[in-house]
Amino acid sequence: MSAEELKGYLAVATDIAKKVGPAFKDGFWRRGQFASMSDFGAEDKQGNEADCVTAVDRYIEMTVFAHLRSIYPQHKFVGEETTAECGDDYLVxxxxxxxxxxxxxxxxxxxHFPFTGISIGLAINKVPVVGVIYLPILDELYTxxxxxxxxxxxxxxxxxGPPMLTSPTSLSQCALVTEHGSHRSEAVMGSRMRSLTRxxxxxxxxxxxxxNLRVTGGACPDLCLVAKGVADLYWECGPHAWDFAAGAVIVTESGGAVFDGAGWWGADIAQSERTLKPLNVWNRKVAAVRYIPDLPGQPGSGQELQKQLVRELLEAVEDIPYPPDGVQ
Structure with a gap:
């Protein structure tokens, strides 16, 4: 994939995100075509009271995919609402x-909490290579x-950048963002709470x-905080590919790093085998760390610190088993 091709994909995704921004704002403020609450239609998603879908979700996804299909008819498409409503049996x-x-x-x-937005990612060979996140209410466009x-x-x-961004050497110097998720079974919530307590x-x-620990309510704003450098780490088990595909590109291209987020606490894994694994965006487990500058006179030390912090994080959190997205 050439740099020019990637630029073209990015330009298209950015343009589409901007085009649906006004509809997103109308829905957020319940005005325009979404002025009637009966038309807004917030519904429990698949009977889950902790998750919901609105007419805005469906309208924006339909509009985004219609634009993309008109330009790239041979490409594949995975969306939260179409996938959630038709099941997860799509082929990756x-x-x-x-x-x-x-x-x-x-x-x-x-x-009406402003940490919400539109995420458009492109994966090639199963790896995200283009990411656009638009947070219209905050007027923040990440590309x-x-x-x-x-x-x-x-x-x-x-x-x-340095010296405003420091080189943290332990989790006790870090701000962590995470989410509580929409699966509220006793087993899952117990695991999450034990991990957060540790x-x-x-x-x-x-x-x-x-x-400190932050919960914004969305994987996209969480990853944007890491890319900006105002949060040090993000960890979560259970989000879907559409929650963090675009954000993973934005974090890595900002100088951060993303890894598989399967926790090690209580796992039957020998210490010698506890190595960081690359992110598989379809496996629903992610750990991200912000850009860290090198220590003075120590080239490469920033990347080593990134890995050290993620290792500490994974040592403290439990893995939560989730089926992967799609059929791989």
């Missing part, structure tokens, strides 16, 4: 595949393509003592 291939979340953070959207850097409203990411617990009590 090496073909160019557009992965779209029309309203990431729908619960935020419904409750990235493999090998070409990441940007917020045209400004290179991360927003801050992450926040003081070191003298066996915890990692992360400096």
């Amino acid at each position: 291939t090496d073909d160019p595949t557009w992965i779209v979340d029309p309203v990431d953070g729908t619960n935020n959207f419904v409750h 990235a393509a493999h090998g070409q850097g990441a940007f917020l409203n045209g400004q290179p990411l991360p927003l801050f 992450l926040m617990l003081a070191k003298e009590h066996g915890g990692a003592c992360v400096q």
